[in-house]
Structures are given as structure tokens and as C-alpha cells.
Amino acid sequence: MLSDFLQFLFSGLTTGATFALVALGFTIIYNASHVINFAQGEFLMIGGMGTVMFAAAGMPLLLAIAAAVALAVIAGMAIEKFAIERAGQADTIPLIIITIGASLFLRGLAQYFWGKSYHAVPAFSGDEPINILGATLLPQSLWVLGSMLILVCLLAWFFERTLSGKAMLAVAANKDAAQMVGISPRFVLLLAFALSAALGAIAGVMAAPITLTSYDIGIMLGLKGFVAAVLGGLGSAFGAVAGGLLLGLMEAMTAGYVSSDYKDAVPFVLVLLVLFFMPGGLFGAKSTARV
């Protein structure tokens, strides 16, 4: 009994950590610009597939990972530079379509250059499972959880202690006022895309040995990350991490105790229920509408 529960807990936390990083990516871009970047999932794909391809070209694993993350960051900055910035003050719906166009563009390129088949990244420290009270934990899960913890701490340091981080918080709080004191919203937006692309790519690399990777994994991961961000309350970094972990746990528990057929439905049922009863998300600020 306990071993079952632990097993579901481990797998839930592992996928949850991935969702949390995707949700953080959504949150960072949302705070900088109120854009929901539907291409977020593609950064994970570039991270995973890029690592596979660079490694196959003969690079050592660590270098291949660095190259894949750099590639994702370039892609993220290109989306900002050539699409989001040009669109100017477009409405919500056109911006959604633009980022979906960008995600199709990236997915199409990946399919063209890297093919359609599934690829495995070798686990970073072996496949020998660790036995804990009858449940098994893959070493790679520790890598996923560990990298999420480190990235969250780094982000907290970045936003609290560095000038660029504080500039981003200022723009999130009040764009006009931030511009008035000399912060460039353009720079902040570019930085936001670079940051969330890096987060996504790292999440994609870490998860790839467990989940496999292919050119089209970005769609579902992106959508579930968006769900996690909304669950926690759009714009809240703490909410994004909590939402991601909650989502992973709920999925794993449903698959384990109820039925694995409807595993993919869990996030969407959950988010509809939360939105129906708590329209601001679980940790979102209680907002009053201004007229």
C-alpha cells in the first residue's frame, strides 16, 4: 500500500517539477508583457531534441546540453524580436495566434531537420533504480527535482538581488512607472523570453531520459504548463511552482488509483473546477475590476 503511494508520489513529483518549470516560463513572460506564450512547450522540445542531436554529432553530453539550451534561448529571443515586438499593442487573441504560429514554425523546423522519430537521452547517472520502502526511484528523477530546486533558488536570487531582476519586477508591477524611471520594457521583454526559454530547455533536457523526446512533445507539455500557471494564479511565481507540482501529483494519483486512460484529462478538469469556483486561481491575487 505504502509502496504504491510512494511510487505514485515519486512519479508525480518528477512530472510536476517539469510542469512547474514550464509554468514559471509562462509566468515570467506574462509578467513582462501580459502575453501567453503558446510556444513555451517548444523550448522543452528544443532542449531535449537539441541535446540528442548535438550528442549524436559527437559532442560530450554536458556540451550538448549547453548548446541545446543556447539554441532555445536564441529561438526565444527571435520570437520576441521578430514577432512579439513587431505586433506592438495587439489584443489578447491576435497575440495568442502569433505565438501559436511561432510554435508551429519551431515544430516544423525540428521535424524538417531532426525527423519525426522518438529519441532517448541516456540517463545522467545510470538507470539503477533506488529502492525506498518498496518503491523505486530513478536517479534521473533526482536530477529533475534537484534542477528544479536549484533553478527556483537562482530565480529568487535573480529577482531579489540583481538590477535586471528588479527591473523585471518593476515592469510587472507597473510598466509605465518603470519606464518613467528609465527601465526599458523592450529589454525586460527580451530578457523574459531568454529566461523562460532557458528554463524550458533545461526542463526538457532533464525530463528527456524518462519521457523520451520527439519533435511534437511541446504541444501537450506547453498546454499543461499553461494549466499549471493558471491553477496557481497567472503572474504568481510561487503559484506556478505549486500549480505544477499539484498537477503532476494529481495526474500520477489518478493514473495510479483511478484509471490511466484519463490521465491527460486531469489537468483540464482540475483547471475548469478551479476557475469555476476560484476565478483568480489558487494563489492569485484577489483582484477587483477597475472600470
Next chain:
Amino acid sequence: MRNWILSGRAGLLLLAVVLALAPLGFGNPYHYDIAIHVLINAIVAVGLNLLVGYAGQVSLGHAGFFGLGAYVTGILSAHYGWHTLLSIPMALVVVAVLAFAVARPILRLSGHYLAMATLGLGILITIVLRTEGWLTGGPDGMIVPPIEILGWQLFGEAYWYALMAALLVLAVWLALNLIDSPVGRALRAVHGSDVAAQVAGVNTTRYKVLIFVVSAVFAALTGALTAHYSGFITPDLGGFMRSIEFVTMVVLGGMASTFGAIVGALVLTLLPQLLTGFDELEMVVFGAVLMAVIIFMPRGLVPSLRTLIGRFLR
């Protein structure tokens, strides 16, 4: 003269003439098939435009209603032997009831939360269609019998083209009337400012729910007819990408323009046909075109053209 041209009545006449004359240019059944798909998408887009363009409420899940409509009539006619003249209306009823049931809690939301909720609803519908394989055939899809009336089977592209063209004219006529009615004025007030509309005594919730259900039924009807036309349906009919395509048609043609929705449907349906030459790069080019059009023409094709014509006639 100018008012008449800009009012849309002239447009309705023009649309009917174009639809009647278009088959003269069709060389083979393949042309008819593409034209029918343009018409199918156009009807959905005209309905969705009422919700997105006029009431200002985004839906990223409308293909879900399309797919559900297709599957209800498909399942009832194929597995339970229902007559198609009964199973199609039943599909509309099922979708209308579902849309009505979820409309109130969903339409309380706005912006990205509304996008999330409608997206989730659409995806849930496709997940159910994909998982309940005993009923729907699962991801592989299912075969749907043709429409039969008194022993006569509705078969052949020309008949289907005529039916869909007539339906599109009817849908446009309905949409134009709705927009010119008190309901339409209330909707535009909701789009402008929900609160101001409420202060002016408009029951905004009621109108939003009404238009949500109407646009869902437009999608369900075309979905149901598509099922009988193509004879084979898969859950992808209701998928996320289809929902995005429908919204893109509305935005591309020009929000709050009924004829814009038709133009958007025409362009977006023909685009993949034109891109088949690109083979492997099709998705890349499609994504690039999508971005470019929205970035350089944020108002959409038809409103931009209309401004030009209006200036010309002055």
C-alpha cells in the same frame, strides 16, 4: 448607395451570386471537395465571429463542439440505426445543452482565464472521444453512413456543395439579422464595456450565454453534416489545432466582420492546398504566414479593404 454597400445586404446578394457561379470554375470533384470544406469552415467562422468578434469573448475550444456534433450524429446513425433526419437534430440538442450548461461559469471569466477554460473544455471533449473507443472507435475513428431521405441518398459533391452553399447564405443572413437586432446592439455594448452595458440596463450575462450557445450550435450543425459528407470521422476533428484554425479565420478576415469570417475561412482552407509544394516544410511556412499576416494586418483583411472602398466612394 454607400450605406447600402456597407450595410451587408449587398454583401449577402453578392455572396449568393458568387456561390451560384463558382461551380462554373470547378473542373473536377476535387475542386468541389475543397469548396465544400471552405463552406464548412466559413459557417463555423461566421458563428464563432458572433462570439469572438461581436461579443468579444474568446473561445479556443470551438472545434470541440464541431467534433461532438459529428460524433453524436455519427454514433446514433451508425450504431443505433437512427434516421439521419433525427440524429442530426439530436446532435444540435446535445451540443446546445452542453454549451448552455457550461456557458454561465465559463463566461464569468475573461481574458486569458476565459481562453484557458474554453481550451480545456475543447480538449476534454476530444479526450473523451479518443478514450471511449467502444463507442467512438477511439483514435482510429469511425465510419458514418450517408444522409438518406426517402430512400434517396445524398451523394456526390455537387449536391453537397449546393446544400452547404445554401446553409452558408442562411447562416450569414441569420448573423446579419442578429447583429442588427437589439441583441446585436447589446453584444457590441458588452464588447465595448461589460460594466457600462450593465449600468445601462443590459442583462449582459443573458446575451453572452445566448450567443455562446448559438455559435456552438453553428459549429455542431456543420460538424454533424461534415460527418455524413466525409463518411469517416476521427477525434482530431475536435482537436486543439482545429479550434485555433477557427479562431484564426475570424481574426484573419477581420473581427466583427461577417464577410471577413468567410474570407478568413477561404484563405485558411486554401493555404494548406497552396503549400503542398513545400512538402516537409509545410508546417514551417504555415506558421510563418500565420505570424506575418497577424503582425502586418492586425485588423484583418476585410476591415482594411472596407476602409479603402469607403474612402473611394466618398
